[in-house]
Amino acid sequence: MADPRVEVIDRRLSTIDRIIAVSSGKGGVGKSVVASTLALTLARRGLEVGLLDLDFTCPTTHLILGVEDGMPEEERGLLPPRVQGLEYLSLAYYTKDRPTPLRGGDISNAIVELLSITRWGQLALLVVDMPPGIGDATLDLLRLIPQMEFLVVTTPSHIAFETVRRLLGLLGGLRRRVVGVVENMVMNPSDFVEGEVEAMGFPYLGVIPFDPELEGTLGDVEALMETSFAEAVGRIASALLDEEAEGEGD
Amino acid sequence: MHEWALAEGVVAAVSRIAEEQGLRRVTEVTVRIGELQQVDREILIFAIDQLRTPVMGDARIIVEEAPARLRCRVCSHTWRFDPEGLGEEVSEAIHFVPEVVHAYLRCPGCGSPDFEVVEGRGIWLASVKGLRGDG
Ligand SMILES: Nc1ncnc2c1ncn2[C@@H]1O[C@H](COP(=O)(O)OP(=O)(O)OP(=O)(O)O)[C@@H](O)[C@H]1O
Ligand SMILES: [Mg+2]
Ligand SMILES: [Zn+2]
Numbered sequence: 001m002a003d004p005r006v007e008v009i010d011r012r013l014s015t016i017d018r019i020i021a022v023s024s025g026k027g028g029v030g031k032s033v034v035a036s037t038l039a040l041t042l043a044r045r046g047l048e049v050g051l052l053d054l055d056f057t058c059p060t061t062h063l064i065l066g067v068e069d070g071m072p073e074e075e076r077g078l079l080p081p082r083v084q085g086l087e088y089l090s091l092a093y094y095t096k097d098r099p100t101p102l103r104g105g106d107i108s109n110a111i112v113e114l115l116s117i118t119r120w121g122q123l124a125l126l127v128v129d130m131p132p133g134i135g136d137a138t139l140d141l142l143r144l145i146p147q148m149e150f151l152v153v154t155t156p157s158h159i160a161f162e163t164v165r166r167l168l169g170l171l172g173g174l175r176r177r178v179v180g181v182v183e184n185m186v187m188n189p190s191d192f193v194e195g196e197v198e199a200m201g202f203p204y205l206g207v208i209p210f211d212p213e214l215e216g217t218l219g220d221v222e223a224l225m226e227t228s229f230a231e232a233v234g235r236i237a238s239a240l241l242d243e244e245a246e247g248e249g250d
Numbered sequence: 251m252h253e254w255a256l257a258e259g260v261v262a263a264v265s266r267i268a269e270e271q272g273l274r275r276v277t278e279v280t281v282r283i284g285e286l287q288q289v290d291r292e293i294l295i296f297a298i299d300q301l302r303t304p305v306m307g308d309a310r311i312i313v314e315e316a317p318a319r320l321r322c323r324v325c326s327h328t329w330r331f332d333p334e335g336l337g338e339e340v341s342e343a344i345h346f347v348p349e350v351v352h353a354y355l356r357c358p359g360c361g362s363p364d365f366e367v368v369e370g371r372g373i374w375l376a377s378v379k380g381l382r383g384d385g
């Protein structure tokens with residue numbers, strides 16, 4: 001007759017000002033490192049920030065943050081643990097490092113379950129690390145969270161951008177808010193992506209250069225935040241907050 | 251307790267349905283819970299009772315339990331979920347998010363993780379009965 005879980009999702013998310021999904025049509029473009037670093041950056045600027053890993057079959061943000069212990073607490077639902085100043089939740093707390101193959105229906109069910117039982121605190125922003133593509137997780141967020149905003153990650157590659165074009169087309173067609181497109185892993189600057197994004201009418205938030213130092217810092221947040229990668233994400237974070245300020249003005 | 255979060259959902263769903271169907275007073279609510287999630291029946295009933303809204307009055311709360319049945323998509327083997335021997339940590343993980351079962355169980359027939367939960371996964375509002383209008 002009715003799924004009681006769906007009924008409370010709105011209420012569970014009502015303590016959060018903005019929810020931003022870090023998405024891409026393509027895998028491996030840097031969604032997880034961007035999502036994690038963006039959340040850390042904003043938290044260090046004094047905002048209350050949450051990070052939710054929705055890549056259920058291949059979660060990685062716990063590795064980027066170096067999460068080693070702690071578990072969500074149970075209190076009339078789940079309370080996300082505090083990790084590096086963030087309210088943090090990942091299914092990896094429950095699946096550990098075991099292979100967890102899930103089909104679409106299972107992914108939907110797990111998303112609904114987590115959203116309905118997690119009790120986030122008062123947050124200025126919840127960053128959501130998405131699996132690649134426009135499959136189950138994207139469709140479920142579009143269905144369940146109408147106020148969801150999207151930060152789209154691409155690389156300079158034409159192939160990566162063509163997948164992003166489809167994602168932007170989907171989001172634009174549904175009139176969902178796209179906070180902007182980020183161009184990651186840039187080695188040879190070109191204006192291809194910027195031109196295409198602007199032609200489609202979406203904000204282009206800037207470049208994150210390829211940083212050979214990044215890999216060695218994953219799992220060590222202090223080192224990660226010292227990289228030129230984090231510095232570039234910091235500029236994206238400022239652009240993102242400016243976008244909002246501009247949006248409010250008109 | 252996580253049962254409280256689920257109870258909140260049940261009460262919200264009952265209120266919405268009562269309004270949609272023009273029920274003046276709800277007399278009976280039937281909730282089905284799947285064995286896989288190992289929801290504590292007593293706590294769930296207690297929580298629904300504590301959270302009940304005025305429209306629910308003293309409505310009877312019925313909680314039915316459904317056995318969890320799993321079926322392998324590779325070899326079609328069908329079996330019943332048995333929480334025995336899973337250990338507390340694993341049981342708790344499945345309790346929060348039943349899909350986590352795919353990290354811990356394999357088909358007893360062929361060893362595949364590609365099985366489906368045919369029945370008895372989580373919580374479901376099965377029926378809401380009540381009195382209509384203002385008579
Ligand atoms: N700007 C960068 N400079 C150097 N390495 C980077 C940069 N951005 C990402 N990487 C590296 O690229 C790899 C993929 O990044 P990440 O896992 O964040 O991508 P993803 O889009 O989340 O992938 P998936 O689609 O599988 O979830 C990681 O090893 C990461 O360290
Ligand atoms: Mg990722
Ligand atoms: Zn099998």
